[in-house]
Amino acid sequence: MTLTRAEANERSAALSDLSYTVHLDVTNAASDDATFRSTTQARFTTTTSRVMIDLVADEVIAIEVDGKGADAEVRKGRIYIDNVPTDRPVELRIVARCRYSTSGEGLHRYRDPEDGHTYLYTQYEPMDAHRVYACFDQPDLKARWTFIIDAPAGDTVLSNQAEVSTEDLMPDARRHVFGETALLSSYLTAIIVGPYHKVEGPTWEGTYPEYFGGPEVHVSIPLAAYCRAALADRFDSDDVFAVTMAGLTFFHDRYQYAYPWGKYDQIFVPEYNLGAMENPGCVTFNEHYIPQGEPTAAQRSSRGNTILHEMCHMWFGDLVTPVWWDDLWLKESFADHEGTAALAACTEHTDAWAAFASGRKAWAYHQDLLPTTHPIEADIPDVAAAKQNFDGITYAKGAAVLKQLVAYVGEEAFIATARRYFAEHAWGATRAADLLSALGEASGRNMSAWTDAWLKTSGPSVITMSEDGTRVLHDCLDAVTHLETTRPHRLVLGFYRLGDDGLELVERRPIDLQDGSLTLDPPLPGDVTIVNDEDLTYAVCRLNETSREAVLTHLSSLTDPVTRAVAWSSLWNDTRDALLPAANYVHAVLQHGAGERQSVLDALLRQARTAWRSYVPASERSALLDDVLEQTWQQLSNEQDRGRARLWALAFTAATGDRPVSQQTASRLAEIRAGSVPGLPAARDLSWAAIIALASGGGATDHDIEAARAEDRSGYGAVMAAQASASVPSEARARESWRAIWQDDLSNEFLDATIAGFNSATRTLDFDPAEGYFEQIEAAWTNHSIAMAERLAIGMFPRGAEIADAPKGATGKPDPSAHPVIRATDQWLMQASDAPKALKRRIIEGRDDVLRALRAQAAAS
Known part of the structure; x- marks a missing residue:
């Protein structure tokens, strides 16, 4: 059962003064037991006598209010308690048995096939803490948390705060008690248990204001990094610590607000659904950031960007948290922008903005051109919708728009906004208006028109240079309302001459683009124009035909990496739009x-x-x-x-x-x-x-795959062997993979691997998965957690469509919209009017991806 925004608002208005003591017994982690004991003591004050608390459990053992049995009703995913005393402190105690996860949601359990060790870690965002312990699982109900963990003796046990005491329970178990946290949202709490390999890092130290404008304090942050024991010999922790140290200096200088969370542990965990998660003091990362071979610059840059993205969250998201998920961009857009800014400024990866322009923004354009696009400031009625908005718009488009904002108001005003925002809202939960108010004060501008144009509209602008080079054309149609809208763009035009050594810069001209077109005075002095040369704005920027042909031939002669990245972006968007x-x-x-x-x-x-x-x-x-x-x-x-x-x-x-x-x-x-x-x-x-x-x-052959697996007994090897096996192009293997994907209880990574192999194998087989997909997907969506359901809905959508299979249309050429996959999708959408909105969104997006591919194939045929 999903939590709605209305329910969250009602609960937030009723509850105050929250704190928790959570006691987990995971001493059975290495056994075959499916569940663990979870005890929550929640202390709060309520203005209503009926209280709803979130919990997913196999069994609820006890529910007590102030030490007495409670009048309670247990439903799917929540407990309702009646006759709760109002307007005074109350203690609610709930004891349950909760389930270990293999989907990456809640408390995930991983058994390493290489050495037999068992590892646990938690992942909650946006709303999975209540899979592990009863809590009021919404972002604005911040609380102080104390964790007590009973774990196998010898295991490393971590949480957001440092350990304050331990106690031997029996020869093979030990109790770990952690210090109370500062005010923290439930989705940011974290538990780590297992024989993780620890690397002690340096201690970062500095003197900074306790808060912007406040007294200076000495800040001391001990660093540590962890990974599975089997990865210890290739864990390049020195680079992790170097980036972390540089980042802490960068963000302290930038925000002038002392890091408030104590320690800084970074844990690289297996079978992780995400890149990383910003749990303060206990940041988790996908262990794929530990390279399988010698680390390359690209791998270190990618990991460095993620480290700095999560570090930004210590302020944007953790210290100041969005009230609800419709303002998710308040943390994710900022972390994406600020992480890239930090990577470019304080590490060796000075090309970070070029990588952003060619890679990260491609994700944004892809997402923003789908029929399911939405404004950066989205309407999120419930958590099910929130889970789908961790996307290219909330992250990459938002970051690109923030880069445009910096160009619009200036770097100083942008940084002053962040400092004011943290000082005024520390430990609280905010809405967009709070940040925009700080921005208006710092910049001296009325930001309402800019906000409406950029944060509340959908789809990218399209900016093109006229063929004669005299006008810049600006087209912006809101993709949701289908109304013309005007976005202010501050950008740079780059004019280049074709010389003996290729394209040579003649002039870069800053412009402010407001209306539908801008006449250039004086006209262009070059042969080729790069629109948005310094990548200051967010728009699909077209090369005119003359410029495109020159760029295709001479792109590598452009000397500025950001200019090249912008040119690559234009070419890739033209490819996707069937123009190239x-x-x-x-x-x-x-x-x-x-x-x-x-x-x-x-x-x-x-x-x-x-x-x-x-x-x-x-x-x-x-x-x-x-x-x-x-x-x-x-x-x-x-x-x-x-x-x-x-x-x-x-x-x-x-x-x-x-x-x-x-x-x-x-x-x-x-x-x-x-x-x-x-x-x-x-x-x-x-x-x-x-x-x-x-x-x-x-x-x-299977024998070859088995021999490779025998050489590599690692967990990674097990997953790759599964993908290789599913990739064998035989109809029998495809049917075996199909059954396993839909029917077996595969963990998240094994499901990904089997899907990837199946899709590879069926590219060359006469095997049509479309009919079976549409027959099974709604039931699969209902019967799986959201993380696993999304894998099935997205990964198994029949994408291998060929334009040659489409019937001919009125022009005598194959009609992409009449392709059997498109027709089957349309039929399902017509008949599945009661299907969950989140599922229909993924089906609509799959349809659009296939239709785009077919149009590109048709244009090239």
């Missing part, structure tokens, strides 16, 4: 990609992969893959930089898996596995990528 043949984009990446730094090249090769798999018609794909295989191998063979070599190798393996494997290709894959390509050391992830490619292309 996808094969042209792939060839541009192959021609110019080698000159990019690793983080940008990573994004470009991922986009090229999407292009050749989805946007190129089948009639042209084989010839294109011949080029891709040969050119990626040549780039790999000639590359001196190990990080870029790794990216070319991954692109080679991806292309290999999209066609039957030749003897030459198999030999090259064997070289990658063995680490015998000059400049490319052997690495576990590259080895498995090669095996999966062989399996997908019919070049590896």
Whole structure:
């Protein structure tokens, strides 16, 4: 049962002065027991005698109010307690047995196949704390928390605060008591249990205001990092600590508010659904951020960005928290923007904004051009809707719009806003109006028109340079209301001349674009115009035809990495919008990609992969893959930089898996596995990528996969072996995978791997999953947790559509909208009027992705 905004508002108005003592007994973690004992003592004052508290449990053992049995009703996901004393302190005690999770929600349990160890960690956002203990599970009901954990003796046990005492319970169990937290939302509390490997880090120290404008205090923050024992030998913790130390200095200088959470533990955990989670004092990360081989610049940059994103949350989100999930952008957009700003300013990864422009913003444009787009400041009626809005709009579009805001009001006003916001709202919960009020005071501007234009409308603006170079054209139609809207854009036009050495900068001209068009006076002085040259604004920026042709030929001659990233973004949006043949984009990446730094090249090769798999018609794909295989191998063979070599190798393996494997290709894959390509050391992830490619292309047998698994007994190896097995292109294997996906109780990562393998195998099989998908998806959605249901809804949507299978339309050419997958989807949407909105959203998005691919194929045919 989902919590609605109305219910949350009503409960928030009634409750005050919250604190909790939570006692968990997980001493049975290593056994086959499915549940653990959970005890909550919640202290509060209420103005209403009927109180609702959230809890998902297999069994509720006891419910007491002030030490006496309570008048209570247990329903799915919640407990209603009647006759609760009002207007005075009350203690509610609930004892239950809650379930260990394998979906990454609640208290996740992982058994390491390599050494047999058992690891636990929690993940709650937006509303899964009540899967572990009874609580008022909404962001604005902040409380002070004390955790007591009974755990196997010898295990590391962590929470948000430092441990204050321990007690031996029996030879094989130990009790851990943690200090009381400051005011904290339930979704930010955290528990870690298991034989995690610990690395003691340095202690960050500095003298900063206790709060902006307040007295200075000495700040001392001890650092530690943790991972599974099996990963200890390749945990590059020195880089983690270097980024963390630099980030703490950056954010203290920027916000002038002392870090208020005490310690700073960072724990890398297995089978994690997210990149990371900002639990204060106990930040959790996906262990995939620990590379399988020698860390590359791209891998360290990606991890560094995530470390700094989560660190920003210690202020934006943890110290000051959105009242409800419709203001999720108040923390996520800021963390995305500020994390990138910190990465560029205080680490070696100075290309962070170029990577943002070519990669992160591509996510934003993709999400914002879907029929399900929404404003940054979204309408979130319940938690089910909130879970789907952790998306490219809330994160990447919001961050890009904040970059435009900085250009609009200035860096000083932006930073002053943050400082004022923290000082005024520390330990509280806010709405957008609170931040915008601080922004207005700091900038001296009335921000209401800007807010309405940018935060309350949907879809991107489209900005184009006229072919004659005299006018900038601005088109903005709200994608939800379908009404014309005007957004103020402050951006830069870059004018370039085509010379002997390629494209040479002539002038960068700042402009303010308000209305539908702007006439340039004086006219352009160059041959090529890059719209939004410094990537200050958020818009789909088109190259005119003359500029596009020049950029396709000479892109790598542009000297500024952000300019190149903006040009790449324009080309990729044109590819997705069927304005540029996808094969042209792939060839541009192959021609110019080698000159990019690793983080940008990573994004470009991922986009090229999407292009050749989805946007190129089948009639042209084989010839294109011949080029891709040969050119990626040549780039790999000639590359001196190990990080870029790794990216070319991954692109080679991806292309290999999209066609039957030749003897030459198999030999090259064997070289990658063995680490015998000059400049490319052997690495576990590259080895498995090669095996999966062989399996997908019919070049590896079950015996080969089993032999590879025997060489790699790690948990990662187990997941990759499952993907390789599911990738074998046989109808029998596809049906076996299909059954396992829909019927077996797979953990989150094994489900992902099996789905990926199944989709790879069925690209070359006469196996139509569409009918079975639409028959099963609604029941699967109902019977699974949201994290697992989303995997099924998104991962199993029939995406491998070919334009050749579409019937011809009135023009005599194949009609994308009449393709069998589109028709089956439309029929389901028409008949499933009572299906959950969240499920229908994913189906609508899948339809749009397929239709976009078919249109691109049709345009290129």
